[in-house]
């Protein structure tokens with residue numbers, strides 16, 4: 001059984017979306033988290049080392065960090081169209097985009113948004129290089145890996161939905177968000193998040 005440690009309208013919402021894409025059997029353990037506005041609190045019922053979300057429990061194993069959870073789940077469902085299993089010609093590109101999201105896109109974007117790049121030319125350059133690269137790729141092709149969506153797109157588009165300022169104003173990025181989120185599983189995940197914790201029909 002898969003158990004998602006989840007707080008609605010947070011980074012774990014993207015994993016609800018992915019689980020819906022996979023058609024997985026899963027349960028949700030709702031937890032409270034510290035929110036940006038000062039509300040919420042860490043939850044003793046959350047096994048994440050920093051009491052953050054997402055985290056996933058599977059057969060006694062704990063998986064945390066969005067990119068690791070995404071890779072774990074798509075590897076667990078090798079026939080799903082969103083993963084690129086070992087041996088697939090795009091496996092390397094898939095893993096690279098997952099790691100690039102976690103190691104470069106999100107940290108440089110958050111540094112940029114918080115103003116931390118203003119007096120840090122190396123960070124500012126990395127952020128600008130990242131934006132140029134992502135926009136160049138999405139100008140040439142529909143998705144990060146070409147013409148077929150992957151869970152790397154789910155990761156990036158969910159972040160952009162949450163915080164559009166991660167990338168600069170661009171019609172290419174706006175179109176990308178529209179295309180990637182135009183999916184029934186995305187709508188189902190939004191519906192799940194729109195209900196009070198745990199009270200589902």
Ligand SMILES: N[C@@H](CCC(=O)N[C@@H](CS)C(=O)NCC(=O)O)C(=O)O
Pocket residue numbers: 010011012033034035042050051052053054064065066067
């Ligand atoms: N790099 C982590 C970030 C996780 C994260 O910051 N989650 C937020 C929710 S969007 C959280 O749990 N915040 C509560 C806290 O930091 O205490 C990931 O992507 O999994």
